[in-house]
Amino acid sequence: MLSKKTKYGIKALVYLAREKDRVPVQISTISKSENISQKFLESILLTLRKNGLLGSKKGKGGGYYLLKDPKDIQMTTVMRLLEGPIAMVPCVSLNFYEKCADCIDEEACAVNKLMLKVRDNTLEIFRNTTLADLCN
Amino acid sequence: MLSKKTKYGIKALVYLAREKDRVPVQISTISKSENISQKFLESILLTLRKNGLLGSKKGKGGGYYLLKDPKDIQMTTVMRLLEGPIAMVPCVSLNFYEKCADCIDEEACAVNKLMLKVRDNTLEIFRNTTLADLCN
DNA sequence: GCATTACTCTACTAAATCTATAGGGTTTAA
DNA sequence: TTAAACCCTATAGATTTAGTAGAGTAATGC
Numbered sequence: 001m002l003s004k005k006t007k008y009g010i011k012a013l014v015y016l017a018r019e020k021d022r023v024p025v026q027i028s029t030i031s032k033s034e035n036i037s038q039k040f041l042e043s044i045l046l047t048l049r050k051n052g053l054l055g056s057k058k059g060k061g062g063g064y065y066l067l068k069d070p071k072d073i074q075m076t077t078v079m080r081l082l083e084g085p086i087a088m089v090p091c092v093s094l095n096f097y098e099k100c101a102d103c104i105d106e107e108a109c110a111v112n113k114l115m116l117k118v119r120d121n122t123l124e125i126f127r128n129t130t131l132a133d134l135c136n
Numbered sequence: 137m138l139s140k141k142t143k144y145g146i147k148a149l150v151y152l153a154r155e156k157d158r159v160p161v162q163i164s165t166i167s168k169s170e171n172i173s174q175k176f177l178e179s180i181l182l183t184l185r186k187n188g189l190l191g192s193k194k195g196k197g198g199g200y201y202l203l204k205d206p207k208d209i210q211m212t213t214v215m216r217l218l219e220g221p222i223a224m225v226p227c228v229s230l231n232f233y234e235k236c237a238d239c240i241d242e243e244a245c246a247v248n249k250l251m252l253k254v255r256d257n258t259l260e261i262f263r264n265t266t267l268a269d270l271c272n
Numbered sequence: 273g274c275a276t277t278a279c280t281c282t283a284c285t286a287a288a289t290c291t292a293t294a295g296g297g298t299t300t301a302a
Numbered sequence: 303t304t305a306a307a308c309c310c311t312a313t314a315g316a317t318t319t320a321g322t323a324g325a326g327t328a329a330t331g332c
Contacts, residue, residue: 002224004320007247014246026278035238040321046280059329060277075250088138102171110150110270111143114211117265121257129253134246140291162307176292182309195300196306 006082008036009044010134013078016054017070017131024056024063044082051081071132079126086126087119094123142218144172145180146270149189149214153206153267160192160199180218187217207268215262222262223255230259 011034019025027045031038045064048054053073054064066073079086080095090098091106092115103109147170155161163181167174181200184190191203202209215222216231226234227242228251239245 010247
């Protein structure tokens with residue numbers, strides 16, 4: 001299941017991408033428009049800022065804005081930041097690899113084999129989808 | 137993340153599929169071979185039996201066995217039984233559809249659009265992969 | 273300057289889910 | 303009749319999720 005965090009994060013990014021110019025948008029504006037708890041959204045935007053996707057401006061008239069062109073933001077980046085690993089099991093994860101404790105032979109593992117296929121496909125979708133693609 | 141339940145379930149099914157004939161295999165045998173807690177595996181095999189994938193034989197010399205040919209068991213069936221919805225959000229789920237509480241227009245929702253693509257791809261993989269494919 | 277607006281950060285919590293464990297009960301073969 | 307093996311319910315600890323609370327900091331405009 002996709003977490004609310006990721007879901008809200010994507011919605012907020014799309015909102016910001018649709019904004020012409022790079023005018024800062026206040027958290028409260030996005031939160032009302034997208035029906036998201038303001039405080040929760042606050043923490044999500046903060047992680048997106050800390051990881052270089054968003055910029056922020058403090059004080060009156062402040063808010064968040066995109067740092068890059070929407071077509072240069074791949075969904076792989078967004079998903080990894082908010083949701084974590086794209087793979088369904090750590091043993092097929094590229095960025096978060098971990099050996100299974102119970103598994104003796106990874107090469108022979110049926111779960112590994114199946115989930116590798118799923119990961120490859122999902123990864124390709126996220127790679128080939130940019131924020132701009134989601135804005136139409 | 138794939139739950140341990142699903143992971144163990146798939147491993148157990150593969151184990152049973154590799155067994156020549158349809159000789160009942162005891163829970164303890166599978167549990168030892170695959171490093172799975174016996175009691176936990178018990179409950180997993182029980183749900184697989186209740187849903188028509190496995191048969192069981194009680195008493196001495198009893199155990200679990202596959203009811204169908206491995207090549208006739210699609211991974212969609214297994215995943216839905218053990219893991220639940222294949223879609224990452226309920227609003228793009230075929231078998232477990234649910235409207236998002238926060239979403240105003242599903243057609244215009246970026247998350248919906250993205251996750252629909254992911255679901256379609258994942259579903260196709262699970263449909264085209266049978267238990268037999270995982271046994272080689 | 274100073275009040276206001278708006279982002280920043282830490283800590284905490286209620287609820288749900290996962291991953292089992294415990295402890296019997298029931299059936300069947302030998 | 304005995305023991306192996308499945309059947310079933312209840313419960314519990316750990317982890318994650320989805321927030322909430324509240325105080326702090328920075329910048330703007332008057």
